[in-house]
Amino acid sequence: MKNIILLILVFYILILIQTSFLVHFNIFLGEFREFIPIFIIVVLINIFESRNKFLGIFSGILGGFFLDIFSGSFFGFYTVIFLGISLFIKFILKKYVQPVLRRA
Amino acid sequence: MKTFRSFKIIIIAVFIIIFLIFLNLTPLGGSFKNLFYLASSPIQKWLWGAGGSTSEFFGAISEIENLKKENEELKRQNQELLAKNVSLEELKKENETLREVLNLGLKSEFKLKFAEVIGKEVAEDSLIINQGSKDNMAQGFPVITSQQVLVGRISEVYQNFSKVMLISSKKSSFDAQVFEKKAEGVIRGKGNLNLFFDLVPKNSEISPGDTVVSSALSRNFPEGLLVGKITEVKKSDLEPFQKAEINHFFDINSVENLFIITEF
Secondary structure (H helix, E strand, C coil), X not given: CXXXXXXXXXXXXXXXXXXXXXXXXXXXXXXXXXXXXXXXXHHHHHHHCCCCCCHHHHHHHHHHHHHHHCCCCCCCHHHHHHHHHHHHHHHHXXXXXXXXXXXX | CHHHHHHHHHHHHHHHHXXXXXXXXXXXXXXXHHHHHHHHHHHHHHHHHHHHHHHXXXXXXXXXXXXXXXXXXXXXXXXXXXXHHHHHHHHHHHHHHHHXXXXXXCCCCCEEXXXXXXXXXXXXXXXXXXXXXXXXXXXXXXXXXXXXXXXXXXXXXXXXXXXXXXXXXXXXXXXXXXXXXXXXXXXXXXECCEEEEEEEECCCCCCCCCEEEECCCCCCCCCCCEEEEEEEEECCCCCCEEEEEEEECCCCCCXXXXXXXXXX
């Protein structure tokens, strides 16, 4: 529960920074710069959390939902994309990475 | 135990899907966004200002070499403009006298409303401003800066906030003309704060450095609002029209306050 509250706070602060502070730094990555902070956190949580935990998937849903609130798309657009990314990472880790690690 | 866990996940997934459908299909979606913007606006306003000044600071450091050249160029332009201003003042006086003689009233100015920028939408050329339906905002109102530079128009209205679709948005296009040359064309947004001038007849003489303003043909915006400067003209024998790249006058880093034209 503590992790979830912490995650909500982190994503909320990140989305505020993304939509107001980072807008002024049009240096690289073009329009994609506005996804990067939340995207990196979602990917890192999914990669490094232990097996059979769902915080990574929850972070995908939550990060996507915050992006939905501060975007012009319909609710669910980024939620589904980030959920998909989380599930994809989980699948790759379960199918290809963890068997190799277990063997080693 | 495993079945109970799967059941729990399914319940949560169904709940999330219902919640998202509910937000999309009911007006509560707008209220939900409005509530978030309302709670975040003080922090966002502060972050917007901080971002602008930080980027200006670093921009100034990296461009210190160009600043000297630019300063000299600006001084030269300033002198030219002063000379133009003097002759325009004389024309204005003459115009006023003629109006009095002809008993014509001055063209009514726009009715403006002041707004502050709160933030930008994720991955889209839209700004969020602190004026909403309770301040009588409506879709389609043009938005300008204090220097009469065209910024965009209101695309969505919430109770306390509105979204301004920038002219650089891919969804935006409007009629414009080259100042003093009467070369008409269409300004189209390219996204990521970029614009181009399209559908300019080939026989129209346009060149880099020309100023583009909104045209009378554009019903969405008043005539004569500043849009940008032509940086590059693209002519091709295969295409019936010419195109031009535009460097627009609206600078997102320095903008904090905007004006909404409620009547024109």
